[in-house]
Amino acid sequence: MTDKIPTVHDVARRAGVSTATVSRALSNSDKLHPVTLERVLRAVEELGYLPNGAARGLTSRRTRVLALCFLDLGDPESDAGDDAMLYIDGVVRGMERAARERGYAILIGAVQDPDAALDLAVSLASRSDGIVLLGQAAPNSAIQRLKRLPVVVVAGRCDDDHGRVDQVRVDNAGGMTALVDHLVSVHGHTRLGYLGGPADSPDATERWEAFRRTVTGLGLPVPAPLPGDFTQHTGHAAAPALSPLPDAVVCANDQMAIGLMTALAERGIRVPADVAVVGFDDIDLGRHLRPALTTVRQPMQPIGAAAVTLLERRLRSAQLPPTDLRLPTTLQVRGSCGCPA
Amino acid sequence: MTDKIPTVHDVARRAGVSTATVSRALSNSDKLHPVTLERVLRAVEELGYLPNGAARGLTSRRTRVLALCFLDLGDPESDAGDDAMLYIDGVVRGMERAARERGYAILIGAVQDPDAALDLAVSLASRSDGIVLLGQAAPNSAIQRLKRLPVVVVAGRCDDDHGRVDQVRVDNAGGMTALVDHLVSVHGHTRLGYLGGPADSPDATERWEAFRRTVTGLGLPVPAPLPGDFTQHTGHAAAPALSPLPDAVVCANDQMAIGLMTALAERGIRVPADVAVVGFDDIDLGRHLRPALTTVRQPMQPIGAAAVTLLERRLRSAQLPPTDLRLPTTLQVRGSCGCPA
DNA sequence: TTGTATGCGTTATCAC
């Protein structure tokens, strides 16, 4: 560190060539005498030369970096990942793999406070060729501010899509329809209950709408949705309202389903014998319950990969109409719907 | 995208100030007339100006980015994380949180082929202020090449530590000792078996050494270690060699323990009634087995956080002696050792 | 408090 950091100039001098030649040698460019190449590479080796990414980025006008900005809602004290984190991990992995194939690295940054998302997004965007905004980390202020470069909003609500902002979401409707279909056609349930999510969640809205539509389409009565906010607690609290007991209760997410199952167990009501319970999201815990939770799974890695694909596509041609991608969800049939474990 | 990207100059012109003032306004620097600041900020807003991170990095000589380089051993087809990936996710999260507090973002890159690790590491290093090399992604070639900037090797073998390369590892010895102690003092086991890991793994070596030392220290006979390579398969294959059946089998990692338990079950040998089985690592699956696997847990997030701390420390003062951090492991007592589930 | 001018390390455009 005391010794000066070597630059292209040092390498050039040592190799007895010009900096231009060094640059060519390092970017495996076209015409270079093999001997020259060899000399440069050896000088690089001997000097322990590392290219300066900033300088490169400055001239080449691109960083070969794609950014991901998200909200960190996890418990900082816990080493165990909570569910939102597992979701993010999946997206990150999907992004990294897709980016790798295209020669990009992934820059990740998170904030706890949604209000800080804009600053973080700007900070990340300034160091990357494109950025993915995840869920609540995609306030409109950030979207507006960043849309000079490719932006993909994942699982968020993007009001302004007359711009060049692409979106990736999951097919909540398809998943919910499959779930209800399963309950009705496989198990013959006809009296369905519904435990809803917060009104300001696009996911919650789409799931409820799909539920209502599907149930109606099957000629069954649509229940009044029980209020919930996606927490285990409201799931638990919903139990008393379940009377008379329906054949099955569809919960807008897994956490509430789990809370409900707990409350049911406390009251001696058996799942799925007395009532079936199903969720949405496929969080880790659900797989390990007794009975294991039947639910709908989101394709985390494909979401990340799709975001990268959209980013790169727009990097090629900026003037594309905005894409709104819907990735398919998959029904995870387990025990809580009445299927054999 | 068609319109020219605004720079400090554009902002300066629009705000009627110099570029220096713009720069100061954006780096919330010391003395700036509030009115001037306001004007600049408004110009920034109106122009949708985003600072150019490359240019910044070039002059400031730092990127405010910390990199992580690792091997991606996961199954690209599977959406479910395999265990090595979960470990990495934990480290990433720990790094991100620690980095965030210090104003850094995390750049992640992975390769499948260890031979490609050097190139990736160089590529990442050139864009960051410091880099973490994870496990097998830390070949000596890379370490040597990169040590011009802060490098932390996590869970790797770093032969050359007469340099300025810090390391973070876990206390394999402490964990193993606690495990053996538990088996012996709580359960009274005296005839212990050992299923070892690959010879080229530092973890495997340390675990075996600690096992041997502890068993010897307790005055018990040291068994010949059964050969294994950390895969579930070799764990399974080791079962026939277990005769006469010892009181307990210590496996160098969880995967082998799980393979062994499967094989034992196939032979009608009950765990823990006939023989106790314990592992090391605390992978997710172990918690959900019947009986659940008693094992030793590594502190993933603290590992990531420690790596960042070391990086930043060395960023402050490069001429520090190399640190070799050992993070404590914790015994996870579950059913497979004979404790009540 | 604000402006001017220089240099950061690299790539790209020309020449040769």
Add this chain to the structure above:
DNA sequence: GTGATAACGCATACAA
């Protein structure tokens, strides 16, 4: 094939 040189966008030392 190779070399000189001009940007690239910003921060900062030095002036004012």
